[in-house]
Amino acid sequence: MLNKLAFAGVKSRLKDYVVLFFGLIMSSAIFYMFESLATNKAFIKANAQQITGANFIFLFGAILLTIITLVYVFYANSFLMSMRRHDYGLFMMLGAKQSKIGQLILVETMAIGTIASVIGTIIGWGFTASVGPFLMSRMIGNKLQHFNAFYVPAIVTTIVLYLILFLIAGIINRLALTKTSVLQLLKGDSQPNRPVLKPVSQLLQVVVGVLLLMLGYYAMSHVEKFALSTIPIGLVTIVLGTYFLFNAIFVWLILLLKRSGWASLGLRNFTLSQLSFRLHNYTKILSVVSILIALSLGAITVGIGMQKQVTALSTASEAYTMAIKNPSRHTNHLIDKLTLDTKVTYQQKETSKIIYYRADQFKDRPLEFTGFQSPLNSKQKNRLASPTYQNLTSTQLTQHPEKLMALQPNAPQKPFRLVSRTTFNKLPVHAQRLTLFRVKNLQADKTDLKHIVTSMGNPAVDTVPGAYGTFVLATAMFGGLEFMGFFLGIAFLAMLASCLMFKILSGAATDKRRYEMLNKIGARPSRLRASIAREILVLFVLPAIVGVVHVLFGLLMFKVLMLNPYYQIWLPFTIFFVLYMIYYIITVRLYEHIVLPKLRIDN
């Protein structure tokens, strides 16, 4: 009988269960995808050269992902409980024993967890097989070897972790339920908490909150002073500061708004009351969400920034994209097809001790240089964005012989001498050519440049002097970081937005009555919708604003690692907000579906 009732309960709210399942499946799919890429030993070993420090980065990422998954599963379960509590109350009223109900909760939670994590793993496998190699190779810049999307340890990790998380959640649900009375289960928590202004304590919270945030921001903007302690300092101060801020300022703002004339029209006052009603319950999750927004937005921004930085760094590292000795006709042909900025060929004669060049050639076409030294010098940074190239005079060249020596393939240490044309011709050695060229955009021409390396007989890129070699090595080095930032950023976003969604939807069941009442006293359905949309918008936007402020300050930490952490910042922000808005729209739709009274007459 109980089973029949349980299934009837599920059936009547099928749509909400679908959402819950979908969210859990996505979360486990993401987790599997990450695990299969990050822990795949064969794959990491084979690509060790490309993914520098991969193990550490991936481990760090896995820990972060596990933490956020824990939070996520917790909120998903509270949503599940909010759907089931009425049924459980009914069962208990009908005489079901508490132990029986506890068993039911555990079985239900575990069943949902198992089904979701198994399906999620399968979908994650599909994801990994289809987009994994593409993602990785795009970011690392090289074809991946030994990549297999089906990786048993990752499957085991994913399913075991989810089962453990659900077991914990089930036990927590069970404890929470057995502590609540039957009446409370049946009636839900309809007791309001009266929003009161406590000027002194609230003012104190504001002051403490702002001070903490300022301290955190200060630490992040002076990362060179605080070094490694920046992260713990920032984390503690910002988390606490955010909490105090939400607790004090926003409740206060809403009460102020309520007193204004603006609030007296339409459903505005109701919307504000709903918000002040909620903000108390929501302070914690809004703080958590704003921190997570900061983390994921930061991760995406830094990830994308790293990639941009690779191009800028390597472009500025050398005046020439490649230096090639005796390029074949085919190679030369390929070079000419590039979007060239400059191309020059010098003649050289190489003896065992020295390389001779023609001075007149250097006079006609002087060697260029970038003057680039360290990316951390702020003056140099600006120059990096669009490097300028200067000509080296013969005197300068003699003073700085390393500028030319570095461009000598296979002979970066060999001294050279500039001689007159006649002297050069008299040397009893076979003349060779050193071709130097520079493309306008490294990133745009990277495929063609690769073809050139292939046409040269595929030497290791670090033996080809010039910016391209730096570019390839740096791409491999930062590629892992970029991948990590991007992947974690999106995963965090998906989970934090779902957490917020589940939290809001968990309250929907108790809000339903209010919307029914409003409908009865003649509120237009369009107004009810507008009120819902506004209320949820505030709940989404508040943490977003705070999160963005956190990111903008948090990025200061990366100024020691990156040329310009804010470069093209609109791109990650746009990606982020488009995804975030999609979650917002889904939440509003689902919420409307739950709370809006369905009346034939209104259709």
Place this chain on the structure above:
Amino acid sequence: MTMTPVVSVRDLHKTYGKTGQKQYEALKGISFDVETDEFVGIMGASGSGKTTLLNILATLDAPTSGEVEINQQVLANLKGNQIADFRAKQVGFIFQDFNLLENLTNYENIALPLSLQNISRKKAQPEVQRIAKQLNIESLLEKYPTEISGGQKQRVAAARALVSHPAILFGDEPTGALDSNSARDLLEMLNTINHDQQVPILLVTHDPFSASYCQRILFIKDGKIGQEIKKGTHTRQQFYQAILDTLGTFD
């Protein structure tokens, strides 16, 4: 009397269930009028169709056939937002379970129908004060619904129903959740409102005591009006007895 009735119901039918499936006819042709100064009661056992009738009158549900006219407006002609606006302006509603919004203060609850009509706070305030004074709930305005008793809640609900000067006040078992003293207070109050302000009231109840405050009672049985009795010149006690007698023979 030559007055046009404020509520006019003609041959109302309501059938539940889709065609082809098992159908249930809740209302089987109901017709009656309510005049502008009347206090009318509708009585009937559970399942007799009282609530269906009230829901249709309050535009919360649509009839399968038949016509309802309230304050010279044919309900079937209302579309979309007009329906909600009609509820907000023309109809006052008090419910058994009060239906107050517990996240708003009593003042805000009462002012809600006005703000739904976009009446500014300045203009709304004297209206709320007026009705609060009339119903003797001025001291409760700044409290929340959870902080007051059931009888007080129903007064606040009545104030909310009356604040926008509705054409008619509907009561759906308004005394159902009240103790006998509070119930008596509320009924006296409704009587006064009906008498002094000429607000017509339609009360749905199965409680003979509540019904004895009405001037006319329609008994519904199996979706039809079975009987009608009037108070006329009788005292309330005599009328109460008459109701009990009718109920006794009615079942």
